[in-house]
Amino acid sequence: MNRRQKPPPPRTKNPAYRQAFEMLDAALEKCTRSDNYEKIRRMRVAYFSDVDRLQASGKLVLPK
Numbered sequence: 001m002n003r004r005q006k007p008p009p010p011r012t013k014n015p016a017y018r019q020a021f022e023m024l025d026a027a028l029e030k031c032t033r034s035d036n037y038e039k040i041r042r043m044r045v046a047y048f049s050d051v052d053r054l055q056a057s058g059k060l061v062l063p064k
Helices: 015-031 036-047 049-057
Strands: none
Touching: 036 049
C-alpha cells in the first residue's frame, strides 16, 4: 500500500539566536564608525570624482 508519508514537523528556532543577533546588531552599531559625515564623503567621492579630476587638471574652475 502506498501511503503518503507525513511531512516532518517544522523545526523550531532556538530563541537564543534572536537574542544573540540583537546583541550582535547592537555591538556593530556601537562600534561602527560610519556616521553620516563618512557616508556623505564616500558618496561625494563616488559621484564627483570626475569633477575633482577636472579641477586638478586646471580645465575646470568652480566659483566660490
